Amino acid sequence: MVQALPLALKRSLVFLWLVGLLLLALVLGVGLGAVAIPPGEVVQALLGLRENPIVTEMRLPRVLGGMLVGAALGVAGAAFQGLFRNPLADPYLMGAAAGAAFAVTLLAVLLGGLTPAFAQHGIFQGLPLSATLFGFLGALLATLLTLILAGGTARTGELILAGVVVGSVLTGFTTYLMMQDADRVRAVFAYTLGNLAFVGWPGVRALLLFLLLALPPLLLLGRVLNALQLGEETARSLGLPLEPLKLLLLLAASLLTAAAVAQAGIIGFVGLVTPHLLRRLLGEDYRLLLPASALGGATLLALADLLARTLTRPAELPVGVVTTLLGGPFFLYLMWRRRGRA
Template identity: 75%
Template sequence: MQKTSYPGLAPPIARGYGSIGCRLLVFLGLLVLLALGLVLGVGQGAVPIAPGEVVRALLGLSENPIITELRLPRALAALLVGAVLGISGAAFQGLFRNPLADPYLMGSAAGAAFGVTLAVSVMGGLSSAFAQHAVFAHLPASATLFGFLGAVGAVLLTLLLSGGASRTGDLILAGVVVGSVLVSLTSYLMLQDADRVRAVFAYTLGNLAFVGWNGVGSLALYLLFAFPLLLLLGRTLNALYLGEETARSLGLPLGWLKLLIIGLVTLLIAAAVAQAGIIGFVGLVAPHILRRLLGGDYHYLLPASALGGAVLLLLADLLARTLVAPAELPVGILTTLLGGPFFLYLLWRGRRRA
């Protein structure tokens, strides 16, 4: 059987520390970091809240409207969006057999941005919350719906142009083309109606400031639907990462399974981008780090990537709110500033090993 090379990585199933004890230690560490990130994320703000008070409120032993109405939804949104990005990035890295694959690879982010811009510019009318917070926008329901449809539509167009899920290389090229065209259309809409859609620019940078309980509930439902199905596809992702010849030798119906993986990831990414905008590099960094710790077995890598993505975005959002306090940075800017050098390091490291 022909061997497959992975720039910058050893064969995925063999890599990592592998033992049950080490895996348990990694998962335990992620859970501890997640709990700490949640407590810190809820406690920090214009009015600091002691960690003990945060814990009591989270356990239902006390009531604090600042926590329950303002900070907890944002922290949970960061957790859920980060988990979605981590899972999606891991799944696409397996599907495309590329450790540098990104969950936005098939144009979903550009499609969501175009959908939101179209909703705001064509349907008109900003919600009062959106109008008041034009720098850190809370999008009206119609805009988030259009963002979801835009992301799904972009992926469907990518599949149509590439000739189907069986042509992996063509999928990547078609995704780049579709994303570039949609970015240009979004820019055109912004230029045509600059005053009305200026706030959409903040949305495209990624922001969690005004994701309310409805958004948290929506994200949770999508995650509960798609995550178990992706876990069931762990054997398929393992086989695909080792090569399509290996997968076919196992008798797997690759065409349908690839479409299913793409469909599940698209639903997750569309829901996340529609709620929080475009937050880059979380879906690249989390799976890559955890693959080095756990190996490439997707039965472990998918849940670990979910936890890792949640931890990364919780901590990134905390930094975005505190680095330039009392102002805030869009969290997408911060993840790009931190993730960009990491991506360049991976490219440099892979080139040295090639």
Template identity: 55%
Template sequence: MTPPLGPRPSPEGPDTRAPAPRRPLPWAAMVVSLTMVSAVALWWGSVPVGWRDVLDAMLRGVTGRPLQGAAAIVWQLRLPRVLVGLVAGAALGISGAALQGIFRNPLADPYLTGVASGALFGAAVAMAAGQALPQAFTGLAEAGATGYLVPAAAFAGGLGAVLAAVVLARTAGGRRTTDLVLAGVVVGSVLTAATTYLMMRDADRVRAVFSWSLGNLGTVGWPQLRLALPGAALGSALLLVAGRPLNAIQMGEDVAASLGLPVGPLKTGVIAAASLATASVVAQVGIIGFVGLVVPHILRRLLGGDYRALLPASAVGGALLLVAADLGARVAVRPAELPVGVVTTLLGGPFFLYLLKRGDRHAEP
């Protein structure tokens, strides 16, 4: 007897054909909060800037008029910083939600397949080989390609680590998602050891590599936005169309396959798109942890488990969290700044422990 064509009801996932439930209040709250936080991030900082200065800077920047004083601070420093934060947070948020769906594990995050370790290794190699470390680290050099050495190496290292994990998992004969996770752990451990070795050989680079590993939006500008946006936008767009297939995956891979869903290519595509989006932003801002872990989990409780709504909501929520965290990093110890990765870790660490404790409490004896 042939299985039914429609999805089977299951407590593990929503009906893939049913319309996504509309919950306008959380959406409105996120959009309003994101707008307000972004506006405050343009106005508030170590240098006082008025609202009129912000509006004047926007007008001058859009029309191409000369920038000076407060207008230059807003347009050349704060605006690209906010925009990069929006792009990076959205990419990390939606990547985390998609990977949690494909692995069916709320503890999955964008760095699960070795992207972070690979990017850090690539950045460490570039910093050790580069002759002009400050320019290479900030990526703001206008002359030559030196300023893009670290981001390019980090991007290549991140994608290379994911590819190595996939090849290792397939070579070992593994076809389960857990095999890829284990391969990512192995690749990440090897690359972390190699990075540590490079840092020990070149002590002058230790601080730069360590600072990069914490994540920082303080050194970004318009060049970083132009480099991060294409890959982050493409990867995020590919993930957005995977909402319905991810809903089917929640009912089990066998059920999804019985519905005609190509489970293997779907998993590969989701992992590739998430890795592209993550590597694109990590290469520019460093490793910013817990955004892709915390945001999807919170929004799943507010919006439900339908990935047609959860994926775009995680993009908005990730952007909100990262811009707000960066604002806190800027004003917490003025006039100095904290790396934004420190702030997200301080927020996400306790939340991760809560998830572990909650999992233990609901575990079967």
């Protein structure tokens, strides 16, 4: 019992630090940009004590949207890593990113061209069909196709292979469609780089809804992920209905991934890096790692978007470029470590 207290205290401190960093990222993200706003004014605007449209209508929904996207990718990445027992798994393993990119490109083809609004906003303004909706449906359909090709969730190795095949085929179709129109290339390329610049309050509400739908089942399945780390046969010996639970894990994590991709494009490495960093601090207990990955992913993406807005201001970088520059070296480090252990 004496030995358990320091570990419990350490884990509590990790969560306190994550919440503190998240609040700090919120204040910094809302206050910094092309026009800097003092922290006092930011806090007053957030509390409703002072009107500031830059804070409440422009930056706040962007920062909150980025946090929700980061939380979705972080917890989905942790779930996929636990499900496949593979530390290199990420939320796009099931072909969700390729499916979203293909669907958005297909929408551009169906409309016969691209509007300037799509090239910059990622959304067809004033039309009933939007890139957000098509991206969401494309990500979900790609995931379902992967499940069908793999014959269900019985063999995780076949799921990974099917996801790679589906992603490669859809990427090939996307490239073909993009090459038919130079404007289409530019617009879809901007989408695939990831961007939070035009996430508004409707996007925040949509992301929050999907998180409320998918996050509770994932958190409740933390014990199942813990059992899977011992091997599927051991998990079955514990009396778990493994196949339905694995399917529920896949669908919930894929739903979060699809929602994130639909709202912000393809933002790499958040779902890969975040669970790894927190696993070093919290261990392999997914009952803790899943909620911590949600907090960590939200913080990481909010800070990455802050860098994207301030490094080259008044211009902006796509946030996907920043996360790639930060996560790419980390990914190479992981591969180097795994190779060294082997």
